[in-house]
Amino acid sequence: MVSKTPDQPIVAEIPEEISGLRMTRQRQEIYRILIEQRDHPTANEVFMRAKDRLPNLSLATVYNCLEALVQHGIIRQVNFERESSRYCPNLSEHGHFHDAATGGIHDVDFKPGFNLADVLELPPGAVIHDVEITLRGKLPSP
Amino acid sequence: MVSKTPDQPIVAEIPEEISGLRMTRQRQEIYRILIEQRDHPTANEVFMRAKDRLPNLSLATVYNCLEALVQHGIIRQVNFERESSRYCPNLSEHGHFHDAATGGIHDVDFKPGFNLADVLELPPGAVIHDVEITLRGKLPSP
DNA sequence: ATGAGAATTGGAATTATTCTTGATTCCGCG
DNA sequence: CGCGGAATCAAGAATAATTCCAATTCTCAT
Known part of the structure; x- marks a missing residue:
């Protein structure tokens, strides 16, 4: 009954596509980083954490991906004073x-x-x- | 009986010094602009409005003055998303x-x-x- | 008056973010 | 499988707000 499901449902929460947003490798990775450590990282922090797995990721792409995720309501952008934007996967108000x-x-x-x-x-x-x-x-x- | 007072008590609300803050011409003018038109202007908007009266004011000074006024609790800095900071003379919460x-x-x-x-x-x-x-x-x- | 400390200026520097452009990848379809 | 158009990505240049810096000017207390 469970035979078909893999034994590590890690990505259960990361859909392949959400409301027209193509879930590319970069976007998945960035989203994964956000849900893995919910400490409201900045774009640059996300960038640094992602480098392991995506060695030729660019900071611009991190910004693009974060923006895409925000636009599609998958994550939220959080601003404090005029510091760098931070990102948060907690969608509840x-x-x-x-x-x-x-x-x-x-x-x-x-x-x-x-x-x-x-x-x-x-x-x-x-x-x-x-x-x-x-x-x-x-x-x-x- | 009124002989010694000038006929325009404009600066009634603008003290010469507040809790150690020297109220220079620039600071007075900037504060006046804020209370005159309470529309939460940005530093640059303040700068433009002030140019009439202080033709060789510099934008850096506007930033300095606004910062000084904020530090001394005379005005408040208001941030919205990552837009330019705005300034507000309304001190009530x-x-x-x-x-x-x-x-x-x-x-x-x-x-x-x-x-x-x-x-x-x-x-x-x-x-x-x-x-x-x-x-x-x-x-x-x- | 005068000298020390504070404020002002203008321009250079900084920083987060966006833009631009060309290369790459993706995806449906023949 | 292989093509074409669309989406995405990467790298660096560009932008915009703000801060920093060094030189001058003010101010006020002595």
Whole structure:
């Protein structure tokens, strides 16, 4: 009953094609890097991590691939101040907490039932397409 | 009785010095531009608006002054995606709504009693220093 | 007045990102 | 299998915002 399935379903989450996006070797690899280590790497960090497996990858391609993945809603681009963009495979709506001490970035989920209109004086009639919540602070040291 | 005061008390709100920040001509002018037209201009927009009155102002100085004002808590720097930084004299805690249609940026106040911990699953023990809430969407056209 | 420290200037340097262009790969079809 | 068009990739040049730097100018307290 399980005879046909390989014993390592590693790429289970990496489809060959998503809504018209051709999943090339580079895109797969870059996506894999993002889900493997969910630490919100920059394009350059992704580039460095990918070099092992794709020795003649170019940084421009990393940008192209990340952009393609973002456009197709497979990953999200995260910006903090004017630092380099970072990339995040967590598609659920969430915010980001930047730990001032370590520089680390942590996803912060919204509480169930979260509703913007409950906390903000929105302009009447405004339609919200996108929300970005970023926190900066410190986590307990130990 | 009014003999000694000039007839145009324009700079009423612009102190000569704030908490150790020397309010030079350039800084005053730049601050004035920000409170005069609260449309979140970029450094370059500030630069262009200031040229009338300070013909040999340099863009580097605009950046320096804006930075000084930000450091001293007199204005705030606002970043949206990776666009140029914008500057805002509204010191009360608030978010920003970007109208996709017009490109305009509008301040959005928090509702009274707003509390982050009510809406976000904050990491336990986290101390928040700063919150940034950015919305993108559309306002009713008329 | 004057001298030290701060601010301003203009231009050069930096950095992340995008653009350009030509080469390569992919994919359906004969 | 092999071709043609389309998509993708690579490499380096180009861009844009911001910062840095060195030289001048201001300011203010003495």
